[in-house]
Amino acid sequence: MSHIIIYTDGGSRGNPGPSGAGAVVKDLKGKNAASISAFLGTRTNNWAEYEALILALRATVDSFGTPVPHGVVVRMDSELIVRQMKGEYKVKHPVLKEQHTKVRVLIAESFPQIKFMHIPREENSEADALANEAMDRGV
Template identity: 45%
Template sequence: MSRTLIVEADGGSRGNPGPAGYGAVVLDPETGEALAEAAEFIGTATNNVAEYKGLVAGLRAAHALDPQARIRVRMDSKLVVEQMSGRWKIKHPDMKPLAAEAQSVFPSGQVTYEWIPRAQNKHADRLANEAMDAGKIGRQWEPRDSRAALATAAAPARS
């Protein structure tokens, strides 16, 4: 029986488009422990692009931990959850390659998507805001937790 991991992801922009960033965390579903974190300032982008980039980063971090795991993605972006679940069409040309990238990390049968209220997505939201704050002063986000740093460093490079 394969292990289950929870990916929580968020993205935001200060202005839409505006300075943007994302945050993602991989959690142990039994203990709630953060196993890996990822965040990045991505420059000027829309909120939806940042949300998708957070999803991709979270999936990659989970894959680095266990490529055989079943993944429960939890996000407060109804758009991303519905599109990635196949219930809504992806019409915007900027979203299509990001959705394809997210779908390529794990086989589709290994990943489920769930919408959660913003108040339940505080960890990923905090990481996204830390990334945007770092970008505002010309820096990139760096993890605080050494285990999260190791797991994030083990994730494959983004293309």
């Protein structure tokens, strides 16, 4: 593996409702460098998706330093967030614009090589389980 791989997922039960973030950061050998499971309070699913990404990027910096010395591939099952991060979709909602800006700042500060990839939900099961565990703890 020549890249750090980040899997992220955010979810909300009720949208808005109790929400959680899950993420897994894999090192160059495919081993877990970080795992995140965070209850986020009452939020929308898209806000939770962004927050999962923010938490994962911060964990990657904590694990590898800044700037991150390797290429990074972020894999998410949220097509909306992936397309917004690639610049294919505009971010219209003001609260999501704030989240998007936080991600852009983190990328500018610490991630010289980063790509975003949309993956099917079944390929994101580990991050999904962590997000669901967080929601279970918070309810």
